[in-house]
Amino acid sequence: MEPFNPPDLPFGENADFHEIFSALYPRLVSYARRYGATYPEDIAQEAFVILMQRETPVEHPTAYLYGTVRTLSLTERRPLKNQSISLEAVMEQGKGPDADDELLSQEVRERMKTLSPTFRETLWLFVVEDLSIRQIADILDIPEATVKTRIHRAKAHLRNQLNSSGSSGGLHVLA
The missing domain is CATH 1.10.10.10 (Winged helix-like DNA-binding domain superfamily/Winged helix DNA-binding domain)
Structure with a gap:
């Protein structure tokens, strides 16, 4: 597999996608939960898929992943937008x-x-x-x-x- 080394991620030159995925995935799942996502694990995975399928490189991949998770979570919740998310959740x-x-x-x-x-x-x-x-x-x-x-x-x-x-x-x- 070819190295996956986005410039804003704190990994060495030989870091691969699996290493980066393992490090960021739990945080992205947690972030999706903050928005009340029904399937936060799926949303975090989908964010990585979207990043990998881009034809043009992303200047700040970590920010891009968080932004994608945010968008996907909000889109998933759109029918429920009048319900509030508790901070406890x-x-x-x-x-x-x-x-x-x-x-x-x-x-x-x-x-x-x-x-x-x-x-x-x-x-x-x-x-x-x-x-x-x-x-x-x-x-x-x-x-x-x-x-x-x-x-x-x-x-x-x-x-x-x-x-x-x-x-x-x-x-x-x-x-």
């Missing part, structure tokens, strides 16, 4: 420990519920998914300056809430 409570739980304290996750959906999604992509400003801008199809503003305002909102409650749980995440 997003956080996958009861699924056992995962990277998301290690990054955000319980209180910060609770406080994230108070953020607007746009701020919450932007902050999630930045803090939990560890994506760059550029990648987030590509995924959400907004200017980089807007991403920076959303992240700044979301962090400030959470900091104010945590400070007013006298808690410091998770403030290191918001630095």
Whole structure:
């Protein structure tokens, strides 16, 4: 198999598709679940298929994959658009420990519920998914300056809430 080495993925020159798939697939499934996808595993797989079938190279493959998962998840949910997605479903409570739980304290996750959906999604992509400003801008199809503003305002909102409650749980995440 020919090496699959997108420029924005942290893999060596000889990384192949299977290695990249194994590393990103769980995160893409989790991201699809955030949108309430009925079949998040299928959506994550379909995103990889779409990327591999492109005739022209993608400048930021990771951002492209997240954007594709987002679009597919929203398209799947379109008939259900008037129903809201609970943050509990997003956080996958009861699924056992995962990277998301290690990054955000319980209180910060609770406080994230108070953020607007746009701020919450932007902050999630930045803090939990560890994506760059550029990648987030590509995924959400907004200017980089807007991403920076959303992240700044979301962090400030959470900091104010945590400070007013006298808690410091998770403030290191918001630095």
